[in-house]
Amino acid sequence: MRPQDTEVDVVVAGGGPAGCVVAGRLAYADPNLQVMLVEGGSNNRDDPWVYRPGIYPRNMQRDGINEKATFYVDTKESSYMRGRKSIVPCANILGGGSSINFQMYTRASASDWDDFKTEGWTAEDLKPLMKRLENYQKPCNNDTHGYDGPISISNGGSITPLAWDFLRAADAIGVPYSDDIQDLDTAHGSEIWAKYINRHTGRRSDAATAYVHSVMDIQTNLHLSVNSRVSRVIFEGTKAVGVAFVGPRNRVHAGQVREHIVRARKCVVLSSGTLGTPQILERSGVGNAQILKGLDIKVVSDLPGVGEQYQDHYTTLSIYRVSNESVTTDDFLRGDKETQERLFAQWETSPEKALLSSNCIDAGFKIRPTEEELKEMGPEFNQLWNTYFKDKPDKPVMFGSIVSGAYADHSLLPPGKYITMFQYLEYPASRGKIHISSANPYVEPHFDSGFMNNKADFAPIRWSYKKCREVARRMDAFRGELTSHHPHFHPASPAAVRDIDIQTAKQMLPNGLTVGIHMGTWHRPSEPYDPKRVIDDIVYTPEDDKAIDDWIADHVETTWHSLGTCAMKPREEGGVVDKRLNVYGTQNLKCVDLSICPDNLGTNTYSSALLVGEKGADLLAEDLGLKVRVPHAPVPHAPVQTGKRAGPLPRFAA
Numbered sequence: 001m002r003p004q005d006t007e008v009d010v011v012v013a014g015g016g017p018a019g020c021v022v023a024g025r026l027a028y029a030d031p032n033l034q035v036m037l038v039e040g041g042s043n044n045r046d047d048p049w050v051y052r053p054g055i056y057p058r059n060m061q062r063d064g065i066n067e068k069a070t071f072y073v074d075t076k077e078s079s080y081m082r083g084r085k086s087i088v089p090c091a092n093i094l095g096g097g098s099s100i101n102f103q104m105y106t107r108a109s110a111s112d113w114d115d116f117k118t119e120g121w122t123a124e125d126l127k128p129l130m131k132r133l134e135n136y137q138k139p140c141n142n143d144t145h146g147y148d149g150p151i152s153i154s155n156g157g158s159i160t161p162l163a164w165d166f167l168r169a170a171d172a173i174g175v176p177y178s179d180d181i182q183d184l185d186t187a188h189g190s191e192i193w194a195k196y197i198n199r200h201t202g203r204r205s206d207a208a209t210a211y212v213h214s215v216m217d218i219q220t221n222l223h224l225s226v227n228s229r230v231s232r233v234i235f236e237g238t239k240a241v242g243v244a245f246v247g248p249r250n251r252v253h254a255g256q257v258r259e260h261i262v263r264a265r266k267c268v269v270l271s272s273g274t275l276g277t278p279q280i281l282e283r284s285g286v287g288n289a290q291i292l293k294g295l296d297i298k299v300v301s302d303l304p305g306v307g308e309q310y311q312d313h314y315t316t317l318s319i320y321r322v323s324n325e326s327v328t329t330d331d332f333l334r335g336d337k338e339t340q341e342r343l344f345a346q347w348e349t350s351p352e353k354a355l356l357s358s359n360c361i362d363a364g365f366k367i368r369p370t371e372e373e374l375k376e377m378g379p380e381f382n383q384l385w386n387t388y389f390k391d392k393p394d395k396p397v398m399f400g401s402i403v404s405g406a407y408a409d410h411s412l413l414p415p416g417k418y419i420t421m422f423q424y425l426e427y428p429a430s431r432g433k434i435h436i437s438s439a440n441p442y443v444e445p446h447f448d449s450g451f452m453n454n455k456a457d458f459a460p461i462r463w464s465y466k467k468c469r470e471v472a473r474r475m476d477a478f479r480g481e482l483t484s485h486h487p488h489f490h491p492a493s494p495a496a497v498r499d500i501d502i503q504t505a506k507q508m509l510p511n512g513l514t515v516g517i518h519m520g521t522w523h524r525p526s527e528p529y530d531p532k533r534v535i536d537d538i539v540y541t542p543e544d545d546k547a548i549d550d551w552i553a554d555h556v557e558t559t560w561h562s563l564g565t566c567a568m569k570p571r572e573e574g575g576v577v578d579k580r581l582n583v584y585g586t587q588n589l590k591c592v593d594l595s596i597c598p599d600n601l602g603t604n605t606y607s608s609a610l611l612v613g614e615k616g617a618d619l620l621a622e623d624l625g626l627k628v629r630v631p632h633a634p635v636p637h638a639p640v641q642t643g644k645r646a647g648p649l650p651r652f653a654a
Ligand SMILES: Cc1cc2nc3c(=O)[nH]c(=O)nc-3n(C[C@H](O)[C@H](O)[C@H](O)COP(=O)(O)OP(=O)(O)OC[C@H]3O[C@@H](n4cnc5c(N)ncnc54)[C@H](O)[C@@H]3O)c2cc1C
Pocket: 013, 014, 015, 016, 017, 018, 019, 038, 039, 040, 041, 089, 090, 091, 092, 093, 094, 095, 096, 097, 098, 100, 101, 102, 103, 104, 105, 106, 228, 229, 230, 231, 271, 272, 273, 274, 276, 277, 280, 559, 560, 561, 562, 593, 594, 595, 603, 604, 605, 606, 607, 609
């Protein structure tokens, strides 16, 4: 079928996790239903830069060739980040975030869903759908996981010993180990993180392969149009009857916008993600009437909530030195030819146990502060604590993860082996917004991430930096702190960062003539490793805390977990969709993606996007008089391994 100027039953605009679930589930439910998935990016099928788990950091390169992400940059400098602009990448490829994300598997707490306060959306309502989507491949002793769904979850091919070192150190500071902290309930505990990786094939488990390619392999009613950016919904009155889309670039036709139309006999579903969906709505005449009139767009439904209440999670990264014997991905990421050849070959021949069949983010924790710690976290956070966290014991305040390697640009790092501590804030109080600045789909929107615009968000990040630092210092592999990736404490402060110890430096550069030379403040070395040393907590002064806060303002980043710009709540409270995900003031139009979340979810959000997709698929199936078929169509794993190396080794450069 030619995608353009044609007609189907259901059009799904945007092929991220939620859109893939909806399109795949509906098409599989009824082979006579014609479904078209219109995706702005390219196809992810059989792309080795998608399905090999260990190469994921490359997806964030902005080299002009890698087209897998769109980078949203704050339109204005933010005074909350000391004049900086934040950058929020989101997916631009079939499978959406699931084709490029870090593959970390976590789930929201039960109270997160209950807090939506929407009929049909409590954790208890959603539990069967949480199970329906999972092919959980880990041992498990609770009944919240599923085993015959299309999305694989496992520990991946390997777990680096650093993960166990981390867990022992976390236990030493009062974070207990558990087999499974993704039980919807645990808010203070550590575990070996699971990953969206199939343990048998060593491949990323992305939503397009699981839900879309699986159906397209065996049925002919699911149509895919990639490189097709939806510009707007076509309305007849207030009824959605199709979408218009444009090509990914506008370098021909004298800059004119050339639209193609695909009509939808039954309904249109917007699944273009938290930053894409509100823009489509606004270009279509659904949004704040004042903004739309200012851009000469005819108003179909006046919904001031569109594009508002943008939320994310906030990451800061601190990097530590580890022993030369540690297993890390640094040499691979740095581009060492011999290491890359060896690891790619290992992945080709033994994907079920290869290092690259993993993201090497092998362990982590969820934490809540103690009463004592709360006292140090200031009035703004304590107020938030009392209203938001105190009576919800299943809500963690922060997550911490260890990456076995530096998540950083290795061309800027000294030689050596590293671990990265990701500290991320799960329920920021800050809010941002996104609005179009033109009806032209090629024109950049106004974007304000809102990062740190609520003061309450500083204290928990400061607290978790200290926590992660205490964990790192107690690890056996710890050999110092990488000065460039920590706050700039006063050099005389006991909290000042101490870099690699001389003994490890000498091992690393045995012929080095400058190791350990005396150069004043450049290098304050760590103590050499002593397994018997008892570690005391670092004591921070108010001046040290200020240094941490400045560092947070200078370095806080997206966690790539955007949500909330088309909230499911009452219209009079700024809601955009109702409990059946119908857009207020329109007919035959639903939003199904993370933009519909009225509040934050304490998790890495792929699991939630899939869940919103599953719920949306059920609601649409009901509307259409269908029933979702389970189990879903068999998931393909092409290209299938032969156990032998397939010709020349893949090259690292694209
Ligand atoms: C770099 C990165 C790392 C992440 N790491 C993790 C992780 O480790 N674990 C985890 O659980 N979550 C992670 N996430 C988050 C997770 O992937 C997202 O929450 C999830 O993908 C959101 O799903 P979605 O369906 O709401 O939207 P998206 O994934 O954003 O999908 C939207 C889709 O719509 C398309 N689109 C946008 N505009 C248009 C348009 N106008 N027309 C047509 N198509 C359009 C996009 O190309 C995309 O395919 C990460 C995300 C990113 C970007």
